[in-house]
Amino acid sequence: MMKSNKLPRQMVLILSIFLLIANGTLGVLLTNQSKNYLQDQMRKRMLDISNSAAALIDGDILEKLQKEDVDTDLIRMRLEFCARFRNRLS
Numbered sequence: 001m002m003k004s005n006k007l008p009r010q011m012v013l014i015l016s017i018f019l020l021i022a023n024g025t026l027g028v029l030l031t032n033q034s035k036n037y038l039q040d041q042m043r044k045r046m047l048d049i050s051n052s053a054a055a056l057i058d059g060d061i062l063e064k065l066q067k068e069d070v071d072t073d074l075i076r077m078r079l080e081f082c083a084r085f086r087n088r089l090s
Contacts, residue, residue, distance in 0.1 A: 053085050 057078065069075055 049089055053082060056085070057081070 061074065062078075065075070
């Protein structure tokens with residue numbers, strides 16, 4: 001009689017340990033998968049934002065800019081535009 005009572009206890013213990021290991025493994029895998037998915041979505045969002053900003057800036061004007069133009073009104077206007085664009089997104 002003692003032997004039959006001991007067998008279910010061992011099975012419950014083994015099953016409990018197996019479930020704990022499986023739960024921990026799945027938790028780690030799902031956490032990593034979620035983290036990778038979120039990072040991928042953030043990268044895509046940042047790329048979309050930078051593409052939108054680049055499309056709104058006139059390339060002909062940027063092409064004409066020189067190193068000496070750092071403190072000009074044109075550069076200030078472009079920087080203000082980028083700052084407004086950034087602020088609208090945040």
